[in-house]
Amino acid sequence: MSQRRALLGIILAVILLLALTGCKKASTPLVVGPLPTTTVEPTASPEPVIPALADLTIDFESVASGFTQPLFVTGAGDGSGRLFVVEKTGRIWILRNGQRAAQPFLDIRGSVSTNSERGLLGLAFSQSFGEDGAFYVDYTDRNGDTMVSRFSAKGDSFVRGSEQVLLKIKQPYANHNGGMIAFGPDGNLYIGMGDGGSGGDPNGNGQNLKVLLGKMLRIDVARDNSTARSTAYGIPADNPFVTTRGAAPEIWAYGLRNPWRYSFDRKTGDLWIGDVGQDTWEEIDFQAAGSTGGENYGWNAFEATHVFPPDSKARAGTFTAPVVEYDRASGESVTGGYVYRGSAQPALSGTYVYGDYVSGRVWGLRRSAGGIENRQLTDTTYNISSFGEDDAGELYLVDFGGTIYRVTAK
Template sequence: MTRRLPIAALVAVGVMAFAACGGDGDAADAPAPTAGDTPAAAGEQQTGAYRLARVRAGLGDALYVTGAPGQADRLFVVQQSGRIRILERGRLLPGSFLDISGRISSGGERGLLGLAFHPDYARNGRFYVNYTEPSGDTRVAEYRRATATRARPSSGRILLRIDQPFANHNGGHLAFGPDGMLHVATGDGGSGGDPEGNGQDRSSLLGKILRIDVDARTGGRPYGIPADNPFAGGGGAPEVYAYGLRNPWRFSFDRTRGDIWIGDVGQNAIEEIDYRPRGRANGANFGWNAFEGRSRFPGGGPVRGSAPVAPVAQYTHSAGCSVTGGYVYRGARAAGLRGRYVYADFCTGRVWSMRAGPRPGGVRDETGRLGVSLSNVTSFGEGLNGDLYVLANGSLYRFVGR
C-alpha cells in the first residue's frame, strides 16, 4: 500500500484514504520543491468576491455529488460505502436512490467511487456507477430509474470488468463528454511507482481515460467502441482514449468549451493538473510513469507511443499531498470564479484556480477567500445550472457571491 495519511485524518473522513494516495515512501523522502512550481507562486489579482456556503453537514463518507438531467432541484450524493442519497433543496431525503452496499468492497481506496447520468436520463432513466466488487476488482455498471427518487436495484448490468492487481489506485470517476460518450478514469493498478508499467502500456485498461459508447454494442461487448478512439483499429486496447495517468482523482469537461481537465495524484513529489482542448485528448499520453509532473520519475519506464503532454499546473508536497481535480466554473453565483478551473489539495484544504480557455494559466491561491477552513477535500461537483460544490470532511459547500 502507499503512503498513508495520519490516523486523525482518516478518522475525519471515514475510510477515504484513496484521495490521498501519494506514494510508497514518506513525504520527507521526496525531492526538494523547485522554486516557482507551486500554484501559490504564480500570483494573480482577485477579480471578484465569493465565499463558500454550507449546504449540508453530516454526509459521512460522501465522496461525490452531481445533478441529474431533468431534476434541477436535486443533487445526488455518492457514498463510498455503497449508497446514493438525494439532496432536495438542501434536505436529505429518507432512504437511498440506490443501495449496492452488499455488492461492493469498501475501505481504503475501494468502494462506490463514481456516478454519471446518461445525457438523456430524463427520458431513458439510465445511469452508470463505478465500484470495486468484493474481490477488489473494478466494475462499471448501468442501472435504471424506477421513480424520480428510486432506482431499480435489479436493473444492474455490468459493462466493464477490470482486474486490479493491488488495492489502491482505482481511479473511479465517470463522466459523459460533449460527444455523448462515457469516459472512465482508471488508476495504474496500485502499489508504488507503477510496477507493472500499466500507465505506458496502451494494451492495458489501467492508468487511462477510457471512452465507450453506452448506446451501441461492438464485437460482442455490452458497449460500443467509438470509431475515432485512437486504438479502435489496433495498437492498443480499443477502449483507451488517453493514457499515462497514475491515479486520476476527478476529471471534468468544461460545459462551455468541452475541454477536459484531469487531477492526477502524484507519487512522492508532484501533484498535477492535465488539460487538453476539446477532441485533442484522443491518444494523449500524460507521461506516467516515465514522468511525474514535468520531471522524469526516478526508476520510471520509457515513454511509449506519443510524446508526453506536460501538465498545465503542478505543485510539490510543500503545498499539499494529493490533488483533487475540479471544474471550470460556469455558474452565476460566484462572479470572481467565472471561466476559471478550480481544484484543491485533499490534505491541506488549499484551493487554487487557473484561467481556462485556449491557453490556461494565471494560477492563484483562493484559500483565503473561502470564508471557511477546509481539510480532507474529497471532491468537487457541478449542478445542472453550473453551481460548483465541494465536499470536505463530510460537509457539502457551494461557491456563492458575497
C-alpha cells in the same frame, strides 16, 4: 487538440522550472505548459466583468451534512433540481433544497469493497435520464475489481435487479482505483482508471496500451459492438487506438497515475484532469475540445514534468505535459474541479476551481489568449474529496468528513 510536447520540450520545461525556482520547493502551483490550442469561446454576448484572480474571494456555504465518507455530488441533468451525493460505502442520497431524502437513491453496500481507496467511486447520469432513467456507477466489488454498471431508476429510487455490468477490470492492488465517470459532449462515457496501485506503477500499466489501467477510457453505451470486451457497450470508431495492433480499443488517453476527478467544461467542451502524484508532484492535465485523443500524460516515465524515478534517465517518446504542477509544500493529493459556468457567482465565471485533499487548499485557474493564470484562492480545513456541479452549473465542494458546501465568490 492538445498540444503535444516532444521529450526535448519536457526536458527544457524542467530546466526552466529549476532556473526560475532556484531548485527550492515551490509554495504555490506552477504553470508549466504553454497555452494549448483551445476552443475559441463564443463572443456573441459580452462576458460579465469579473475580478482578477488576485482580488477574487471565495467562501463555502453548508448545504447538508451527516454523510458517511462522501466522494461526489452532482445533478442529474433532468431539470429536477435534485442533488445526488455519493458515499464511499455504497449509497447515493438525494438532496432537495438541502433536505436529504428518507431513503437512499441507491444502496449497494452489500456489493462494495471499501478498504483502502476502494468503494463506490463514481456516478454519471444518462444524458436522457429524464426519459430513460438510466444511470451509471463505478465501484469496487467484493473481489477488489472495478465494476462499471448501468442501473435504472424510477422516481427517487433505483430499480432493484436492474444492474447491468458494462465493464469489469481486474485490480492488482487496493489503491489507485480512479473511479470518476462522466459523459463527454460527444455522448460517450469517459472512465478514469488509476494505474492499478502499489507505488511507482510496478507493472508499468500507465505506458502499456494492452491494459486498461492508468488510462482514460471512452466507450459508447448507446450501442453494442462485437469489437468491445463486453456486448453491453460499443467502441467509438474514432478512438485513437482502434487500429493499433494489440492495444485496448477502449483507450482514449494514457499515462495517468490516478485521475482523481476530471470534468468537461460545459461551455467549451475542454477536458480538465486532476492526476494524483507519487511522492513529489501533483498535476492538472488538459485536453482541448476537438482533440482526437491519444495523449500520453507521462506516468510512469514522468511525475508531472519530472523524470521518474528521479535518478533515472529520461525515456524517449512524445508526452503531453500538465498545465499546472505543484509540490509537497502546497499539497499531497490533487482533487480535480470544474470550470464555473453558473450564473449565481459571476465573479467565478470561466475560472477552473480545483483543490487538494490533504492540504485543503483551493486554487483558481484561468485561460486567455495571453496564457494561463493560476492562484491560490483560499486555505481550508476540509478534506476535499471532490467538487461537483448541479443542473444550473453551480459549484459544490465535498468534504470527506461528511458535508456538502456550495461555493460562493465575490
